[in-house]
Amino acid sequence: MNKFKYFFILLIGSIAFISCNKDDDDDKTVTVPLRDYTEQSKADNDSIEKYLKTNYIEEVTADFDIKISKIPKGGTQTSIWDQKVYPLQTRDVYNDNITYKVYYLVLNEGVGEAPCNYDDIYASYVGNLLNGTVFDTSDNLGRPFRLDGSDGIIDGWKEIFPKFKAGKANPVNADGTITYSDFGAGVMFLPSGLAYYAGGSGKIAAYSPLVFSVKLYAIQRLDHDRDGILDINEDINGDGYVYDFRNKELYANPPAELIDDTDGDGVADFIDIDDDGDGYTTLLEITKPTGEVGEVVNEDGEKVNYGPSKYFPFEAFNVEDDPTTPNTNEKLNTEPRGIPAFAASGEPDYTSPERRKLHLDKDHHTAKP
Numbered sequence: 416m417n418k419f420k421y422f423f424i425l426l427i428g429s430i431a432f433i434s435c436n437k438d439d440d441d442d443k444t445v446t447v448p449l450r451d452y453t454e455q456s457k458a459d460n461d462s463i464e465k466y467l468k469t470n471y472i473e474e475v476t477a478d479f480d481i482k483i484s485k486i487p488k489g490g491t492q493t494s495i496w497d498q499k500v501y502p503l504q505t506r507d508v509y510n511d512n513i514t515y516k517v518y519y520l521v522l523n524e525g526v527g528e529a530p531c532n533y534d535d536i537y538a539s540y541v542g543n544l545l546n547g548t549v550f551d552t553s554d555n556l557g558r559p560f561r562l563d564g565s566d567g568i569i570d571g572w573k574e575i576f577p578k579f580k581a582g583k584a585n586p587v588n589a590d591g592t593i594t595y596s597d598f599g600a601g602v603m604f605l606p607s608g609l610a611y612y613a614g615g616s617g618k619i620a621a622y623s624p625l626v627f628s629v630k631l632y633a634i635q636r637l638d639h640d641r642d643g644i645l646d647i648n649e650d651i652n653g654d655g656y657v658y659d660f661r662n663k664e665l666y667a668n669p670p671a672e673l674i675d676d677t678d679g680d681g682v683a684d685f686i687d688i689d690d691d692g693d694g695y696t697t698l699l700e701i702t703k704p705t706g707e708v709g710e711v712v713n714e715d716g717e718k719v720n721y722g723p724s725k726y727f728p729f730e731a732f733n734v735e736d737d738p739t740t741p742n743t744n745e746k747l748n749t750e751p752r753g754i755p756a757f758a759a760s761g762e763p764d765y766t767s768p769e770r771r772k773l774h775l776d777k778d779h780h781t782a783k784p
Contacts, residue, residue: 449613450622452511459606459624460516466545466626467496467503467518467604475501479522479600480555481628485547495520508574511608512667517574518604525580525599525631531647532573532656533563533685535635536581543626550618550625557595557632563639571609572627575601577655579631599631640686642697643725644754644774649684651675651775657685677775684775693777700774701726701754721752726773729753729766 471492474482486492496503501520508515530536537559542551560566562573582598607622615621636645650657657675660666661682675683678692690697707721729752755763756770757779764770773779 452608453513455612455622456511456513456515456606456608459608459622462545463518463604463606463624464496466624468494470495472498472501475522478555479598479630481522481602483543483547483602483626504578506574506578508570508609509666509669509673510570510574512665513608515606515609517571517606517609519575519578520602521578522600522602523598526583526597527581527599528634529577529580529599529655530562530631530634531650532577532658533639533646534637536560536562536576536631537633537635538576538629538631540627540629543628544618545624545626548618555630557630563637569605569610571603571605571625572629574609574656575603575605576629576631579629581634582630582632584633595632600629602626602628640688640697642688642690642774643701644684644690644697644728646685648728649675649690651677651684657683659683659686678777691775691777693779697774698725700779707752726752726754728772 470483470485471490471494472481473484473492474480483495484492486494501522504519504521506517506519508517537557539553539555539557540551541549541553543549560568560572562568562576564570564573579599579601582595585594585596587593603626605625605627607624610623610625611619611621613621615623619625636647638645646657647655652672652675654672656673658666658669658673660669660674675685676687677684677690678687680687680692684690688696688698703721703724703726708724709722710718710720713719752765754772754774755765756767756772756776758764758767758770771779
């Protein structure tokens with residue numbers, strides 16, 4: 416089954432279902448409007464909490480496959496709600512101009528980096544209804560997904576996958592395949608508003624809450640505005656999430672703590688080519704001087720490797736090289752500088768943790784000597 420949220424669900428509240436009734440041999444069209452998102456979210460939350468209190472974790476394998484079963488009448492099994500081995504966690508998710516409470520379990524955190532909600536991921540999954548019916552599975556095979564939604568991925572995945580970390584890529588097998596170990600794994604319990612809502616299909620009825628057990632094998636960082644700064648590094652508040660709140664009908668009152676917009680122009684930094692609104696593009700502001708690119712001999716006669724032509728965030732230099740990309744060295748361990756800002760003295764400051772980075776400081780042009 417295609418795991419994508421139908422686009423017609425997202426159109427402005429004029430969307431409706433059409434059904435035909437036969438009455439006195441005349442066809443009549445009955446329009447059924449979409450349910451109210453707030454009311455449906457409450458109903459879904461009740462259904463999910465009932466599920467969590469009446470089902471238990473029967474087994475978690477060494478490979479983090481999970482089996483969830485219904486507690487039989489008179490059974491003494493500890494419910495998902497009450498068990499402490501994998502503590503039930505929640506995340507508040509602002510969507511549809513309401514705030515959902517999303518439950519999830521972490522079976523294994525993972526050892527790599529966590530994706531932000533606009534990165535690409537390589538993951539496997541099993542999808543269940545609350546009655547236990549499996550409606551889709553990748554059969555433990557990893558598949559690529561775009562958390563930015565450009566391939567139609569459901570909203571709940573964008574919100575919960577960042578709670579896990581990627582795994583470790585093992586040496587390439589003789590047949591060219593790659594396996595992963597120590598990957599992030601867990602279960603997410605999604606209200607219909609963060610899944611398919613009114614657009615059920617096949618085994619999924621309209622307004623169905625869904626359960627996904629997932630494994631996160633690998634991630635790929637993206638740079639949506641192509642300004643030389645990865646999306647994760649334009650997450651100003653550091654919560655691991657970035658959002659495009661320009662659709663004011665869908666996001667009328669986003670919480671202030673979710674907004675990553677340095678210049679306050681309504682365009683989040685990760686899709687803003689001029690983050691500080693000073694008329695100079697971010698790409699220009701992070702480009703190094705010609706004499707500070709690659710290996711050069713400095714004024715002291717020492718050979719220095721200044722690395723690529725763009726500054727990279729200083730704090731990101733501890734990234735390990737990815738063995739699955741033999742032509743790219745992600746570690747960048749020879750790069751001696753990060754994105755500069757300017758100290759009160761007017762001198763470039765590359766390392767102070769609390770410095771104002773150049774591309775986020777609209778006054779840097781006057782401060783620079």
